[in-house]
Amino acid sequence: MTGTSASARATTAAPPYEELLTLACRAPSVHNTQPWLWRATATGLELVADRSRQLLHSDPDGRDLAISCGAALHHVQVAAAGLGWASHVRRVPEPGRPHRLAMVSFTRAPVSPDATRLLQALAARHTDRRPLGSWPVPPEQLHSLARSGSRWGAHVLPVSDGAVRQRLAELTARADELQRSDTAYLDELALWRRNDRGSGMPTADLLRREPAPPEAMEEEGVGLLMVATSSDDTLSRLRAGEALSEVWLRATQKGLSVVPMSQCIEVAQTRAEVSGTVLEDRLCPQILVRIGWLPASREPLERTPRRALRDVFLRT
Ligand SMILES: Cc1cc2nc3c(=O)[nH]c(=O)nc-3n(C[C@H](O)[C@H](O)[C@H](O)COP(=O)(O)O)c2cc1C
Incomplete structure (x- = not known):
C-alpha cells in the first residue's frame, strides 16, 4: 500500500x-x-x-x-x-x-x-436497414425517446402529422434524386463503400442500399423523430449528435431499430423546405431518424468495421 x-x-x-x-x-x-x-x-x-x-x-x-x-x-x-x-x-x-x-x-x-x-x-447497437414490421411504434415510446434525447441539449421532436410526414418523404425522395444525378456525389459514395482500412460500408450494405431508400419512411408503423437545434454552429451539431446517440441507445434497449435519414438535410435546397415544413423555420434541422420494430425472426447482421x-x- x-x-x-x-x-x-x-x-x-x-x-x-x-x-x-x-x-x-x-x-x-x-x-x-x-x-x-x-x-x-x-x-x-x-x-x-x-x-x-x-x-x-x-x-x-x-x-x-x-x-x-x-x-x-x-x-x-x-x-x-x-x-x-x-x-x-x-x-x-x-x-x-x-x-x-x-x-x-x-x-x-x-x-x-x-x-x-x-x-x-x-x-448491441447497429444500423439495420431491413424493412420494418408493421406494428406501429406507440406514440408514448416515441415521446419518451424524444425526451431522453432532448436532455442532451438538442430538440428531439416526434413527427406525427400525416401531411408533414408525407412532405418529408417527398423531400427525401427529391434529395435522393438530386444526389444520385450528381457524379461527384456518386464517386464520393463509391469511395466510402470500398470498405478498406476498417471504415466505409461493408458490401452487404450495398445490397440493402445505403442511404436507406426514401420509401423506407413510408412503411407502415414507422416512427419519425427530428433532431433540431436553435443555432446551426459546430457546437449545436455536436449536441445533435449526442442526442441522436442517446435516442439510438435507448431505442436499442427497447428492441427498436433506428436508421438516420440525413439526405433531405444534406441537400441545401430540401433542407430549407424541411426547416419550413417541419420546424416552421424556428429551429435548424440536424438529422431525421426512422424508428420501428424489426421482425422478430431476422438473421443477425454483419457489423460494420x-x-x-x-x-x-x-x-x-
Ligand atoms: C450523421 C449520420 C448520418 C447518417 N445518414 C444515414 C443515411 O442517410 N442513411 C442510412 O441508411 N444511414 C445513415 N447513417 C448510418 C451510418 O451509415 C452508420 O452509422 C454507419 O455505416 C456505421 O454502421 P453502424 O451504425 O451499424 O455501426 C448515418 C449516421 C450518421 C451518424
Missing part, C-alpha cells in the same frame, strides 16, 4: 483508455467515416475532428461530421459510466480552432444499473 488516500486516487487515476475508446468508436458515423481522433492529455481526453475524413461533396459544411463526432462523444460518456467513471465534458469548438471539439476528464463513480444497461445497448485504435488514439 502507498500512502495515497482514496480521494487522491479517485482524482488522479485514469480510466482504461483503450477499452473506453474501443467502445466509444462503435459510435455511428455518416457512411461509417469515423471522422474523429482522440488525444490523451494531462487531464483526460480531447476529441478532435478529423477533417480529412469529411465528405466534401455531400457534407461540405461538416454537419454530418460534427453529428458523428457528437455521437462518439456521447458514446465515450456512456462507456465511461458503464466502466465506473463519471465524465466531465467541456465542449470547446471555437472559430479559430475548428478541429478541437471537446475535452473530457474522468473521476471514479459507482456503476448504476442504468449505466450497465446503456453500455449493453452500446455494444472500425478503424484500428492506433489510428484514432494519439497518446502524446
Whole structure:
C-alpha cells in the first residue's frame, strides 16, 4: 500500500483508455467515416475532428461530421459510466480552432444499473436497414425517446402529422434524386463503400442500399423523430449528435431499430423546405431518424468495421 488516500486516487487515476475508446468508436458515423481522433492529455481526453475524413461533396459544411463526432462523444460518456467513471465534458469548438471539439476528464463513480444497461445497448447497437414490421411504434415510446434525447441539449421532436410526414418523404425522395444525378456525389459514395482500412460500408450494405431508400419512411408503423437545434454552429451539431446517440441507445434497449435519414438535410435546397415544413423555420434541422420494430425472426447482421485504435488514439 502507498500512502495515497482514496480521494487522491479517485482524482488522479485514469480510466482504461483503450477499452473506453474501443467502445466509444462503435459510435455511428455518416457512411461509417469515423471522422474523429482522440488525444490523451494531462487531464483526460480531447476529441478532435478529423477533417480529412469529411465528405466534401455531400457534407461540405461538416454537419454530418460534427453529428458523428457528437455521437462518439456521447458514446465515450456512456462507456465511461458503464466502466465506473463519471465524465466531465467541456465542449470547446471555437472559430479559430475548428478541429478541437471537446475535452473530457474522468473521476471514479459507482456503476448504476442504468449505466450497465446503456453500455449493453452500446455494444448491441447497429444500423439495420431491413424493412420494418408493421406494428406501429406507440406514440408514448416515441415521446419518451424524444425526451431522453432532448436532455442532451438538442430538440428531439416526434413527427406525427400525416401531411408533414408525407412532405418529408417527398423531400427525401427529391434529395435522393438530386444526389444520385450528381457524379461527384456518386464517386464520393463509391469511395466510402470500398470498405478498406476498417471504415466505409461493408458490401452487404450495398445490397440493402445505403442511404436507406426514401420509401423506407413510408412503411407502415414507422416512427419519425427530428433532431433540431436553435443555432446551426459546430457546437449545436455536436449536441445533435449526442442526442441522436442517446435516442439510438435507448431505442436499442427497447428492441427498436433506428436508421438516420440525413439526405433531405444534406441537400441545401430540401433542407430549407424541411426547416419550413417541419420546424416552421424556428429551429435548424440536424438529422431525421426512422424508428420501428424489426421482425422478430431476422438473421443477425454483419457489423460494420472500425478503424484500428492506433489510428484514432494519439497518446502524446
Ligand atoms: C450523421 C449520420 C448520418 C447518417 N445518414 C444515414 C443515411 O442517410 N442513411 C442510412 O441508411 N444511414 C445513415 N447513417 C448510418 C451510418 O451509415 C452508420 O452509422 C454507419 O455505416 C456505421 O454502421 P453502424 O451504425 O451499424 O455501426 C448515418 C449516421 C450518421 C451518424
